[in-house]
Amino acid sequence: MDVTELLESASLLVPEESATENDVTVRDVRDHLVRDEWQIALNLLEELGDGHPLPLSFWEQLAEKAEQLRLERSAAWCRWRSSEIRNGMVRADLTLRPAAEARRRTPIPGHGVLRPMWDIGNLSPTGGAAVSIAGLWIEDLPFLEPGGRATVRLLPLTPSHWRHVETGQRISMHEDRTVAGTAVVLEVRPPAATAGHGSRS
Numbered sequence: 341m342d343v344t345e346l347l348e349s350a351s352l353l354v355p356e357e358s359a360t361e362n363d364v365t366v367r368d369v370r371d372h373l374v375r376d377e378w379q380i381a382l383n384l385l386e387e388l389g390d391g392h393p394l395p396l397s398f399w400e401q402l403a404e405k406a407e408q409l410r411l412e413r414s415a416a417w418c419r420w421r422s423s424e425i426r427n428g429m430v431r432a433d434l435t436l437r438p439a440a441e442a443r444r445r446t447p448i449p450g451h452g453v454l455r456p457m458w459d460i461g462n463l464s465p466t467g468g469a470a471v472s473i474a475g476l477w478i479e480d481l482p483f484l485e486p487g488g489r490a491t492v493r494l495l496p497l498t499p500s501h502w503r504h505v506e507t508g509q510r511i512s513m514h515e516d517r518t519v520a521g522t523a524v525v526l527e528v529r530p531p532a533a534t535a536g537h538g539s540r541s
Contacts, residue, residue, distance in 0.1 A: 379409060386414065396425045396532065413451065420452050420477055423495055428531040430474070430494040430505055432523035434513065438487035442520055447485045450478030455497065457514040460505050471514055472501040491526065499531050 386402065403418035439445045448454055457471035464470040475495035484490050496502040505511070505528055513521040 379411065386417065396422055399425065416451055420475075420493075420495065423475075424493070424529065425532045427496050428499045428502065429527075429529045430496070430502065430525055431479075431527040432492055432494060432511065432525050433489070434484070434492045434521050434523040435489040436484060436486050436513075436521040437519065442486060443516060443518060444486055444520055447483035447488075448476065448478070450476075450481050450483045452477045452495070456520065458494070459512045459514065459519075460502060461509070461511075462501060473497040474502070476513075492523070502528075503530070 399418045399422040403415050403422060406412075406415035406418055436442070436444070436448065452475050454476045455473050456476060458474055459469050459471050462470040462472060474497060477493040477495070478484050479491045479493060481490050484492075505525060507525050507528060509525045511523050511525065512519045513523065
């Protein structure tokens, strides 16, 4: 299947009546496909996908198209969204500790590379705090400087550890024993029932 066919296939998964904040619709995507403007069509499909929940196959197809077009950032985002459907997702308002107060002196990469530990209130068998790992994607920024603040998306490595997390809860980020940042949970999305509830392989 070529890139145009893949993009057309993905566009069929978006309801016709769907529109973005900028009134972009599936019809706009198809107009760009007719003109062989694949990258624009892909970007518009990503935008449409952000507006409402779409099936796993939509994001998997977009990831495949982005890889064919060698658009690494788009491919990574689409793979991330696929993983969110499988594992669930937590959006949070994260504030990193300033460099003078924390071990980290360099910016945190924004596109799903980092997998820090999170204190989300779980306890170890001995009664101490037990941390859980989640990938980190920073919305609208390529990286976050020490002391900075941003909305982030967390991808639980073991979704069952995160079932009790709820909106408004304060959680802390760790890269070692010290607290690297604190966050307030803004939104919690459980794994999709059809995608399974286990941890990622």
